[in-house]
Amino acid sequence: MISFWDTIFASSMLITSIIIFWISSLKMIDKKRILVFLPFFLSAIVLVFSSVLSFYSIFNQKIWFFMEIPWFIIVFWIIINLGRENGRIRN
Amino acid sequence: MKMKLRTSIVLLCFMLALIGTIAHTYINFQTTNEVLTEEVYEHLETTTQSRAHHIEHFIEEQKNKILIAATHQELSNEELKEIRDTNREYTQMCVLNSNGKIIACSEESQIGKDKSNDDYFIEGKNGVHITGIYFSKTLGDIALAVSAPQGEGNVLVARIDINILNEITTDRTGLGKTGETYLINKESLLLTPSRFMINNILVQEVNTVNAQNCINELGGNTTEHTGHNAITSFLDYRGELVLGAHHYISGIEWCLLVEIEEAEVLGIVKEKLLQKFIISVVIILLLVFLISFFVGGYLEKIYLKKKMKGNISKFGKILSKIKLKYFLIFALIFTIGCFFLITSFFQGWQNAAFYDDIPDLLALMAFVSLLFFSFHLKNIHARKFIFIGALFSIIDRILQTILEEYIFAFGVISTTYWIPGVIFGFIGWIIIFLGFIEVVK
Numbered sequence: 001m002i003s004f005w006d007t008i009f010a011s012s013m014l015i016t017s018i019i020i021f022w023i024s025s026l027k028m029i030d031k032k033r034i035l036v037f038l039p040f041f042l043s044a045i046v047l048v049f050s051s052v053l054s055f056y057s058i059f060n061q062k063i064w065f066f067m068e069i070p071w072f073i074i075v076f077w078i079i080i081n082l083g084r085e086n087g088r089i090r091n
Numbered sequence: 092m093k094m095k096l097r098t099s100i101v102l103l104c105f106m107l108a109l110i111g112t113i114a115h116t117y118i119n120f121q122t123t124n125e126v127l128t129e130e131v132y133e134h135l136e137t138t139t140q141s142r143a144h145h146i147e148h149f150i151e152e153q154k155n156k157i158l159i160a161a162t163h164q165e166l167s168n169e170e171l172k173e174i175r176d177t178n179r180e181y182t183q184m185c186v187l188n189s190n191g192k193i194i195a196c197s198e199e200s201q202i203g204k205d206k207s208n209d210d211y212f213i214e215g216k217n218g219v220h221i222t223g224i225y226f227s228k229t230l231g232d233i234a235l236a237v238s239a240p241q242g243e244g245n246v247l248v249a250r251i252d253i254n255i256l257n258e259i260t261t262d263r264t265g266l267g268k269t270g271e272t273y274l275i276n277k278e279s280l281l282l283t284p285s286r287f288m289i290n291n292i293l294v295q296e297v298n299t300v301n302a303q304n305c306i307n308e309l310g311g312n313t314t315e316h317t318g319h320n321a322i323t324s325f326l327d328y329r330g331e332l333v334l335g336a337h338h339y340i341s342g343i344e345w346c347l348l349v350e351i352e353e354a355e356v357l358g359i360v361k362e363k364l365l366q367k368f369i370i371s372v373v374i375i376l377l378l379v380f381l382i383s384f385f386v387g388g389y390l391e392k393i394y395l396k397k398k399m400k401g402n403i404s405k406f407g408k409i410l411s412k413i414k415l416k417y418f419l420i421f422a423l424i425f426t427i428g429c430f431f432l433i434t435s436f437f438q439g440w441q442n443a444a445f446y447d448d449i450p451d452l453l454a455l456m457a458f459v460s461l462l463f464f465s466f467h468l469k470n471i472h473a474r475k476f477i478f479i480g481a482l483f484s485i486i487d488r489i490l491q492t493i494l495e496e497y498i499f500a501f502g503v504i505s506t507t508y509w510i511p512g513v514i515f516g517f518i519g520w521i522i523i524f525l526g527f528i529e530v531v532k
Contacts, residue, residue, distance in 0.1 A: 008510060012510075012514060012517055013513070020520070020521070020524055023524065028532070033531070036531060043520070055373060061446045064445055064447070064450075065450055067395075068450030069450045069453070071454040071456050072453035072456070073459050074448070075454065075458060075461055076460070077456075077458030078527065079464050080485065081527075082530055083415075083464070084183070085531050086468050086470075086530060
């Protein structure tokens with residue numbers, strides 16, 4: 001049975017993913033810039049998967065390794081996007 | 092300009108307090124940890140020696156008792172019964188003649204049986220002898236016997252109640268919920284019940300580091316530990332990480348093993364220490380934040396009143412001129428530094444929880460890069476949002492790495508410890524997202 005703190009953990013993850021998913025989807029449609037908001041959209045998907053694993057109390061290291069690795073890619077993708085949008089990427 | 096002075100003061104104070112408190116608590120944690128670990132080790136060593144002396148005394152007592160009984164030149168069945176009844180350790184007493192046949196016994200049904208091939212007869216002819224724990228076909232149970240020469244070529248044998256020995260080894264005083272003491276013989280077979288294996292006597296083989304160290308010492312004339320420490324950390328017969336000590340019982344080739352789960356003895360202590368460490372850091376940082384926030388605001392007012400000119404965003408300007416590749420190099424160095432610092436609190440970098448740490452450290456590196464990249468942003472609101480969001484995410488990743496290392500070293504802890512970091516991380520991610528929207532606007 002899922003514990004109280006596991007529920008808090010999973011719920012906070014789910015709430016964050018809903019907020020990100022919702023706003024990034026709207027922005028993608030509204031501004032018609034899918035690739036720019038895609039990393040946030042993907043991060044919401046990763047968060048949804050993570051919260052599902054938490055709700056089922058699955059904390060297997062090997063599964064979580066692949067759930068955490070995308071964050072590195074997503075954040076760097078965001079840095080690249082920020083550089084492009086900012087109009088000046090120095091390298 | 093108004094926000095910048097206050098923010099600079101708050102950030103400067105916050106960073107100084109963060110470095111100061113972490114450095115202070117780190118030294119404190121290490122010192123306290125060493126003292127407590129030393130105490131735990133001493134306690135375990137004392138318990139081992141005390142139990143071992145208790146067992147040695149018990150065996151010596153049995154030898155002395157049988158020698159006193161053997162001073163009688165002749166012993167009748169009634170006399171043997173009387174001796175048996177006055178000694179709570181004895182379950183049976185018999186006299187064997189020079190051919191190994193029972194000629195008198197407290198259990199008369201045993202008279203006439205041939206025991207010439209039994210160890211206690213063969214060894215008992217030459218002098219007082221205590222057999223190792225063995226399976227008796229006559230009794231159909233585990234037995235322990237002591238024998239000594241008596242009269243003219245006879246051997247006096249007493250069977251000892253094994254439960255009395257078990258009472259000594261199964262006494263859990265001072266051993267907590269997971270501690271245990273048990274005996275093994277030179278073949279590594281379990282001789283007395285262990286906490287987790289009650290019915291495996293003379294069946295279960297114990298091939299742990301502790302058992303091996305003790306067996307290697309058998310036959311030596313010293314109780315000094317050579318080639319290993321008195322207390323060692325190893326995986327027990329269940330595969331659990333335990334702290335263990337050993338003592339060989341002289342004259343009988345038994346090993347007394349004392350083991351207790353490391354998570355119980357050191358885990359609780361370290362969990363409490365870590366709890367205090369986190370609470371004190373959070374309180375200090377909160378206080379510093381509040382004080383610097385108000386002091387910063389006050390100084391800002393004075394600054395504006397006096398219309399002093401100065402380049403207070405100089406640091407930000409310098410950072411905005413640094414190329415991204417240097418930020419990446421710094422982020423990599425910072426991440427590696429964090430890894431070595433955090434693991435040094437626990438089991439060292441060689442025994443780090445690499446599987447858990449690698450994704451978090453990669454994410455940490457990415458967030459540090461993002462934090463520095465925020466200085467390149469033209470939009471001031473986006474810069475603030477992404478800076479604060481990245482800072483929150485960095486805190487989250489550092490906390491996660493600490494907790495993962497802790498779990499790897501001492502076992503699972505409550506999920507409550509994950510919550511503060513998780514909240515920091517998710518809030519940080521949302522703030523980064525809001526900053527990103529500002530840039531794309």
